[in-house]
Amino acid sequence: MIRLHHCHQTRSMRVLWLLHELGIDFDLVVHPFDKSLRAPGYLALNPAGRVPALEIDGDVWWESGAIVELLCERFAEAGLGRAPGAPERAEWLIWVHFAETISQHLAALTQQHIMLYDDTMRSPVVMKLEAARLGKCFEALNRRLEGRETLLDGGFSAADVAVGQAVYMGQRFAPVADYPALAAWWARVSGREAFKASLPPEGADLLYKEEFYAPW
Numbered sequence: 001m002i003r004l005h006h007c008h009q010t011r012s013m014r015v016l017w018l019l020h021e022l023g024i025d026f027d028l029v030v031h032p033f034d035k036s037l038r039a040p041g042y043l044a045l046n047p048a049g050r051v052p053a054l055e056i057d058g059d060v061w062w063e064s065g066a067i068v069e070l071l072c073e074r075f076a077e078a079g080l081g082r083a084p085g086a087p088e089r090a091e092w093l094i095w096v097h098f099a100e101t102i103s104q105h106l107a108a109l110t111q112q113h114i115m116l117y118d119d120t121m122r123s124p125v126v127m128k129l130e131a132a133r134l135g136k137c138f139e140a141l142n143r144r145l146e147g148r149e150t151l152l153d154g155g156f157s158a159a160d161v162a163v164g165q166a167v168y169m170g171q172r173f174a175p176v177a178d179y180p181a182l183a184a185w186w187a188r189v190s191g192r193e194a195f196k197a198s199l200p201p202e203g204a205d206l207l208y209k210e211e212f213y214a215p216w
Contacts, residue, residue, distance in 0.1 A: 002026040005045060005053040007033045008200040009207040011064045011103060012052035014165035018068055018158055020194035022075050033207055065097055068158050080158040088152050095144075095151045095159035098137075102166035105134040109173045113213040131215040134174045141167070142179035149188065156189075164189045172208050173215075 004019060004026055006012040010033065019026050031037060031051065038049040045053035046062040054061045056074075061067045072081025082092035108130040116122050141163065144151060151159045167176065167186055176183045189195060200206055 001055065001057065003029060003055040005029045005031060005042070005051055005055075007031050007037075007051045007207075008204050009169065010051055011165070013168070013198055014064050014099065014162050015052045015054060015067050015071070017165060017195055017198040018071055018080070018161050020197045021080060021158075021161060021192075022071065022078050024075065032205065065100060065162070068096055068162055069093075072158050080156075080161070082152070082154070082157065088154050091152055092157060092159050096162045098140075099162035099166040102134065102137045102163070102170055105130045105137065106166065106169050106173070109134065109213070110169075110207070113173075114207065114209075128215050131173050134170055135178075138167075138170070138174055138176070138179050138182055141185075142182040145181040145185045148181075148185075150185070160185075160189050164195065169208075172211065173213055175212070 002019070002024065004012070004015060006016055006028060008030065016028070031042070036042070037046075037051065042053070043049055045055070045060050048062070050062075052062065052064055052067060054067050054071075061070055069081070072078075073083075076083065082089045086092075108126065112122050112127045112130070150156045151163060164186070167182070168190070170176075171186075176186050
C-alpha cells in the first residue's frame with residue numbers, strides 16, 4: 001500500500017508527479033494548508049507537521065528529496081534515478097537537490113507575498129532580494145539546458161521532476177519566458193501527462209491566488 005499525504009501547490013507535488021511518472025498505484029490524501037498539519041495524528045506521520053508524508057508498505061517516509069531518491073531506488077526499473085556508481089549519479093543528485101535551493105527562495109517569497117497578509121508586515125527589500133536570487137537560479141538552469149532536452153544527457157529523470165516542480169512554483173515570482181532554454185524545457189516537461197495529473201483539480205483551494213506576484 002502506498003499513500004501520499006499532499007497539499008496543493010507545495011513541495012509534495014514533486015512526489016505526486018513522480019508517482020504518476022512511475023505509473024504505480026497509490027492513494028492520495030489531500031490536506032488543507034493550515035494548522036491541521038500540526039494535529040497529533042498527522043505529526044505521527046511527519047514530525048515537522050509538513051507535507052509530504054508517504055506511507056509505503058508499513059513505513060512512513062518524509063522529506064521530499066529523500067522520498068524522490070527512495071522511490072527511484074524502489075522502482076529502479078522505471079529509469080528515473082541514477083544508481084550509485086552510474087556515470088550520471090553525481091549530476092542527478094546535484095539537480096534533484098537543486099530543487100531545494102530554488103525552493104528556499106520560493107518559501108521566502110511565498111511568506112512575503114501571501115502568508116504575511118498585511119503590507120505593514122512585508123519587507124520590500126526581502127521581496128526584491130529573493131526575487132533576484134530566484135532569477136539567478138533560473139539563470140543557472142538556463143545555462144545547463146542550453147543545447148539539452150533534459151537536465152541530464154541520459155534523458156528525462158526524477159531530476160527534471162524535482163526541478164520542474166520548483167519551476168512550476170517559481171514562475172509566480174520570476175518569468176520563465178526571460179530564459180529561452182529554460183522556457184523550452186519547461187514547455188516540454190509541463191506537457192507530460194504525469195505533470196498534468198499532479199496539478200490541482202478545478203475548483204481546488206489554491207495557495208497561490210494569482211498567476212504572478214511582481215516584486216514590490
